[in-house]
Amino acid sequence: MKTPYRERLPDVPAPPSFPRDPAGSTSTRAEVVSYSDERRARGRRTLAAITGTAGAEVVEKLRDIAPDLADWILDFSYGDVLSRPGLDFRTRQLATIAALTALGNAQPQLKVHVEGALKVGCRPQEIIEVILQMAVFAGFPAALNGLATAREVFTASGR
Amino acid sequence: MKTPYRERLPDVPAPPSFPRDPAGSTSTRAEVVSYSDERRARGRRTLAAITGTAGAEVVEKLRDIAPDLADWILDFSYGDVLSRPGLDFRTRQLATIAALTALGNAQPQLKVHVEGALKVGCRPQEIIEVILQMAVFAGFPAALNGLATAREVFTASGR
Amino acid sequence: MKTPYRERLPDVPAPPSFPRDPAGSTSTRAEVVSYSDERRARGRRTLAAITGTAGAEVVEKLRDIAPDLADWILDFSYGDVLSRPGLDFRTRQLATIAALTALGNAQPQLKVHVEGALKVGCRPQEIIEVILQMAVFAGFPAALNGLATAREVFTASGR
Amino acid sequence: MKTPYRERLPDVPAPPSFPRDPAGSTSTRAEVVSYSDERRARGRRTLAAITGTAGAEVVEKLRDIAPDLADWILDFSYGDVLSRPGLDFRTRQLATIAALTALGNAQPQLKVHVEGALKVGCRPQEIIEVILQMAVFAGFPAALNGLATAREVFTASGR
């Protein structure tokens, strides 16, 4: 196994001191316990940071039909991925908006992530810029439909 | 919160006695420790059951550039999702083949999962049936390209 | 022309005695007559088996604008493809649900096929399993939107 | 059932005198026999008209692994759909090129249909126009990749 990439990139922010990999050779039992609890807590914190109470509501609504999907959103999507160091929340939200606009088949999630982008400090114009850019990469219908979703969010939030 | 869906469906195989949700209120420290280790181990077992040594090689190749993606494949994709009770490996592989054939933009993964389908006991004709069915749902090009990938696997494995 | 694949796979269920290929060299006039009528009848039977009266209504609504599309659904989609031996109705419906969830742009058809899956005997939890699995292969938005459609069907059918 | 749409549109070319719907109430046994044979023959003629010998080779290569898919291509895709009156071959090929360029995941089929477009009399510039137009509707990457495929065909055919 080669040296992990991030070790060869000293300018990348160091991962938090809390171990992210529970199976690492230096893990002790106590650390692993903390890992699982921390993962859930980190997921909840990240979900709240990005979506306020809205995301938690979406997650809780899944409890009746697919409780494990609710957990995966907390633990994996927000706990493992979206909370990672190496990229700030604002850039992450803009990347998500780019992808969902380009895919064009996930309007409910685009709405949540436009709201999230505003919440973590993106300006409306930055969100618009990313959506407009998708006219080049995914075509004008994608950009128009993405913009319609963004407009709904901006209007609802009084921007 | 309503009663979880699976509790209202008594004919669904019970989840394994090992707790899947580390944050459940009855978890003890010892269980949580086991949870993390077991999750990784379950991921490795499932990956091996479906892909033999091929999947592990793909995962290990990620270690230099994206070690956490390697972990997520083990822990989340195989440990959390593909190892779930409630659906047998054969049906899961056929569902994956259906999806990847329909999407049509993930030939390397389709190849791995056709191999995996054979490994868990799907007959070639069953795999072909699923791919042909995609002609109805995703069009003939999707079916033709999925079939070309399946043929490669069948030929390489002497079927 | 090489030997057809299924002949080299003796464990595949034999095709029904009724000839599926009207242009085969041994076809007689009488068989061909039966072929066309049987194809339509087989399509209707399969449509009814999977969708009850709902599918037939969808098909009949097409008669004003695209009567041939109505026929193709009966004759090709259900008569030629979905009625094929080699894979049971339950697995076929789960494969369709996987594909439509992954594509994410065909909610009306996903609804019909979730209903169909219930009708041919899939348990709700099996349908949920397939949709959850799509989180791995097509992303969380695809799984969330597929689940929302499944929930509508389950609620409407009192499950 | 309402009056079929095409009957309310007297300027649409009448369907050929040969009946396309074998299950129509006025069908006689002899007509139905002719229907099935004619369908296959119409498929072969249309495939040859659009693809020359190349399409037939693709179809025959399917005989070992999926003989029924080979039949469906002849009978359904070319016999039922692409041979329909109401739209000339040139427009049909340009529509196919538009769709496959926009989808962007079916380069082998795009190649076949660019060749087919040339065969039925489309000028290279018309093909290029359709592909360029996809920059608007599906983005520049789709147009660039479609154009690369078209260029291959033009070069191979000495255009």
Next chain:
Amino acid sequence: MKTPYRERLPDVPAPPSFPRDPAGSTSTRAEVVSYSDERRARGRRTLAAITGTAGAEVVEKLRDIAPDLADWILDFSYGDVLSRPGLDFRTRQLATIAALTALGNAQPQLKVHVEGALKVGCRPQEIIEVILQMAVFAGFPAALNGLATAREVFTASGR
């Protein structure tokens, strides 16, 4: 640089005498001025020719949130691309309908372009033919959903 393709194809309609490329070596200042004004005017004319007043309304609604996108639609989509010589408006609209039906994630734009197709002289049956053809290339759900959108337009316009 090789000779531009269109020069080797003498049967392609010559581009209009007005220069489309403002940076060409023979451009004078006066021509360049005309170019920019003409581009906008050509975009407006083409938008009106295809969409009547509906398209202009869509464009104007963008002025508050993304005025540059409004300009790009006029100048690039309609002024540069859809107004090009080499393919008539009817074929261009049918190609757009093919692409949007196949993509399946842009119903508002499909609606506009079905209306546009009628406006530039396509018969309803031609539009239907293109949509039906997508059953082959993008699957039955795409064709069914495209047809539902076309039906809405036909009904609203009294066809």
Next chain:
Amino acid sequence: MKTPYRERLPDVPAPPSFPRDPAGSTSTRAEVVSYSDERRARGRRTLAAITGTAGAEVVEKLRDIAPDLADWILDFSYGDVLSRPGLDFRTRQLATIAALTALGNAQPQLKVHVEGALKVGCRPQEIIEVILQMAVFAGFPAALNGLATAREVFTASGR
């Protein structure tokens, strides 16, 4: 017409003093002349800033088959869109990488834009972060295939 959005957002960087809209009521002939030339020049500068000489080569290769597409890439994609104020090059490249990874059908363009991201100062780890994030929004196959493309670029550039 409402007040343009950006005017209500005083913290957005002002557009450059050079007028972007040639049809504005205050344009003079001289400004418009400059507009067209500047647009092309701005496109070339932006293309060079992001892609070095590689992008210009791609554009020039289009001159034989589709010279207008080459111009559109310079004038529209890079001159109008990617050079816009309101979002820095680094964020724009990461958004493009997100979209192309999620779409999964444009590997050549993803390669160009990973190279471009490095050229405008993105760190490899930031590019990897965006691609990994797509596992959540577009599935693991999309992330794996995007990562394979990024790895190629990193290896070729000695990173």
